[in-house]
Amino acid sequence: MIARARAPLRLGLAGGGSDVSPYCDQFGGQVMNVTIDRYAYAIVRPGDGQSTCFEALDVRHHAEHICGDEHSLSGPLQLARGVYARVCRDFLDGKQPSLRVTTYSDAPPGSGLGSSSTMVVALLQAFVEYFGLPLGEYEVARLAYQIERNDLGLAGGKQDQYAATFGGFNFMEFYADDRVIVNPLRVKDWVWAELEASLVLYFTGVSRASADIIDQQSRNVSEQNQASIEAMHRLKDEAVAMKECVLMGDLRRLEATLRAGWEAKKQTASSISNLLIENIERVAFANGARAAKISGAGGGGFMMFLCGAEDRLTLNRALLEQGGSLLDFHFTQRGAMSWRVP
Template identity: 45%
Template sequence: MFYRSKAPLRISFAGGGTDIASYSDIYGGNVLNVTINKYAYTHLELREVPQIEIYSQDFESITRIKANKDLQFNGESDLAKGVIKRFYEGSAGLRIVTHNDAPPGSGLGSSSAMVVSLIGAFRELKNLALSPYDIARRACEIERGDLGILGGMQDQYASAFGGFNFMEFQKDHVIVNSLRIDPWVIHELEYNLILAYTRKNRLSSRIIESQVKNVERNDQASLNAMHNLKAHAVEMKKALLTGRPDEFGKLLDYAWQEKKKMAATISNGQLDQIYEDAVKAGALGGKVSGAGGGGFMMFYCESTRKRRVMEALVKAGVEVMSFNFELSGVQSWRSSRELRTPQTVFTKDKFLAA
């Protein structure tokens, strides 16, 4: 029996950064985001051999662990180890294969979606009654607590719930408000939004560390920007719910200008130039998705100018990626079919699927 799961990635429209505990525990945070049809995938199967094997197709790596020994966090497959440590106490061996539709450091919440996907696979294996809130909360505990990875909480909740969500973060609770947006507005957003990969990945923890330090030392410029972004997320939500997508697109520009004030590392010369080129070509607004520094950017433009904006982005060396919105959260299932096992080639610690 094979146990499989997929969890959607997300793009963040407004409020990103206000979901980090150093800020939200004091002031409360608001985030507006949506999931897209790009996923983190997990394949899980039990094995007779008492050994855990974790294959990452993204990093072309394999990690082997004796099932009867404690799992050690050492930088090798730690996300999977964190989930195993919390969800598996059996004596049988495991084989886990993971892969992601987006590269690491993309700004689409791929790492947190992978944790959600892994939890989804174990939920299927063990028939666990876990709600989206349960899955998201445990994913946060694993990443932020067990592994000590800096970051916020929107990625885990977005991937667990799916769809358009307005999220409220407080010290002792999280509320996910699923938005009922008119279908024509959703179609309009898909038609007019451009998702662009800058080909520059970044380590989000360094950017987030700067944001945390700015909050801790009460940096007023950074705090005011975060307060504005939190309020701005409410205005963008209203624009979507009341059928004003063009206004929503213009508000993206404000969100980007305020986000850059949160930390000096959020933008750079390359991102500023890409943004300027897109606006000159006709984009109403846009921003980086995620912590900043690189990864994916999004732009909203009127339909008649979309091709011009795309051409300007390609000329700037950016890869335009097609997408649709995903309105479902993490999904898991079982397969009892006898599937052909891929031929594997082991070269030191490399794993290549032929």
């Protein structure tokens, strides 16, 4: 039997960063995001009886784990290793079955689309399918967060795991003690279609490690940097405004909200923006963009631009001249899913 799973990548629309500790523990965080039809994939199937094989097809990494040996949670395949180790510990009484675990993704690491956390969700969903584990959506998202942040020690927030698990447009609330509330939004069809026609996703060509930016944001809150904390408060407020804009179809206010959220985000850590990003912004605004922001922690990866649908082709041509690439996408309502193949 083969278990397959996929989980959708997400666009962070507003509030990103307020889901990171210690801010969300002290003040509560609020985030608006939406998933798109680009995915992380995971496959779990029986192994050779002696070892478990991990392979990432998109980055061409391969590793073997001898069943019964101590787990290694480092290296380029640490996400798959971490999920395997946690499932063995929590659900299989410590037994290490021989498996073949394969992954690949539609987006590169460091894209700003939540690719790493989405991969953890896809992996965990594949194990849930393979072993018939009794985990619902909240349990999958929470466990994926614990594996990535606690077991593997990777810095980051909470929104990516919940976005990948639940799918769709969501307004999310984050509180102390890892308490999370996901509020799915019923978005009118015309708003959905107009946003798809007006949003442009541009890859800067630079993948970035988000850990340094997230560490700086966390330090600023821990050290009571008031400018950074006030900027985080504004980010959170913009998430509430974004929710209202999307639900009511107020697209002009949505543009202003996106712009205000991006300006606030840049105040939370000094490395979120840079000369490359600022230059791309200037080109975009000179060619029809009405609002812009980085998707994810910042420093590189994908940039989002909101424009009039009639200006989309002009904006696309101008952005392509900057040396990056465009990503065609549609929003998707469904979150992580898995299935069995005989």
